[in-house]
Amino acid sequence: MSLPDKAFPVSWDQFHRDARALAWRLAGLDQTFKAIVCITRGGLVPAAIISRELNIRLIETVCVASYHDYVNQGDMVLLKGIAPELQENGGEGVLVVDDLTDTGKTAAQVRTMLPKAHFACVYAKPKGVPTVDTFITEVSQDTWIYFPWDMGFTYQEPIAKGAR
Numbered sequence: 001m002s003l004p005d006k007a008f009p010v011s012w013d014q015f016h017r018d019a020r021a022l023a024w025r026l027a028g029l030d031q032t033f034k035a036i037v038c039i040t041r042g043g044l045v046p047a048a049i050i051s052r053e054l055n056i057r058l059i060e061t062v063c064v065a066s067y068h069d070y071v072n073q074g075d076m077v078l079l080k081g082i083a084p085e086l087q088e089n090g091g092e093g094v095l096v097v098d099d100l101t102d103t104g105k106t107a108a109q110v111r112t113m114l115p116k117a118h119f120a121c122v123y124a125k126p127k128g129v130p131t132v133d134t135f136i137t138e139v140s141q142d143t144w145i146y147f148p149w150d151m152g153f154t155y156q157e158p159i160a161k162g163a164r
C-alpha cells in the first residue's frame, strides 16, 4: 500500500485533549472497569491518560504488531498475551484501549481473547468502526494519522506547492 492521500497530524496537546474526551465518554457509561488492557505500543499513551482520569490502577498489556514497515500491514504477531485472570468471563469488566482502529484487524484479534470486554480507541477509520465500542474522532480511510510520538519538527511545503 502507498501512503494514504490525506494527512491528519496530531499534536501532544490535541492527543491529550482527545484521550481525555474518551475518558469522559467512558465515565458516562453505566459501567465501571476493573482493569485496562492496552494494546501496545500505541495504546500505552491513551491508557496512561484514561487510567489517571478513571482511577483504574490495574493495567495489563497485550503486545501485538502488524505494521512492520510504516504504512504496510503484514501478519499479526502476538508477542505477549493477556493474564488468564483478566480473561475470565470473557473479559467482562475489562477496558481495552488503543490509539486507533484502522482496518479493524488488531481490535478483532484482541476481541477473540476478550469477547466481553469494552473496546475503546481515540481515533477510528470507517473499516475499524464496527470493531470498537467507543471512539472519539473518525477520519476517512484514505487518511494517515501522524501521532506526536512518531514525529519531529521539519520544514512544511506551502499548500500551493503541493503540501499534503
Ligand SMILES: O=P(O)(O)OC[C@H]1O[C@H](OP(=O)(O)OP(=O)(O)O)[C@H](O)[C@@H]1O
Pocket (backbone or CB within 6 Å): 039, 040, 041, 042, 043, 064, 065, 066, 067, 073, 098, 099, 100, 101, 102, 103, 104, 105, 106, 107, 128
Ligand atoms: O486496525 P488495524 O489496521 O489493525 O490498525 C490499528 C493498529 O495499528 C497500529 O499498531 P501497530 O501494529 O502499527 O503497532 P504499534 O502500536 O506498536 O505502533 C495502531 O496502534 C493500532 O494498534
Ligand SMILES: [Mg+2]
Pocket (backbone or CB within 6 Å): 039, 040, 041, 042, 043, 098
Ligand atoms: Mg498499535
